[in-house]
Amino acid sequence: MTEFVVQSACAVAELELAEQKEFTLPPAQWEAFLAALDKPTEVHPALQRLLTEPSAIELANRKQI
Numbered sequence: 061m062t063e064f065v066v067q068s069a070c071a072v073a074e075l076e077l078a079e080q081k082e083f084t085l086p087p088a089q090w091e092a093f094l095a096a097l098d099k100p101t102e103v104h105p106a107l108q109r110l111l112t113e114p115s116a117i118e119l120a121n122r123k124q125i
Contacts, residue, residue: 085093114122
């Protein structure tokens, strides 16, 4: 599958889901969904660093001040 096909499919799916106001799941999938929500978070050091360090734009703005 080409990147174009994947991107096109994702764009159409996003539009369809944006219009959907109610989502239903079978009981087993609902329980799995709830379990995933209740699961403790995992620490991902690289993601934590990305979200806590200043961005390149913030660093550039600091140098201009």
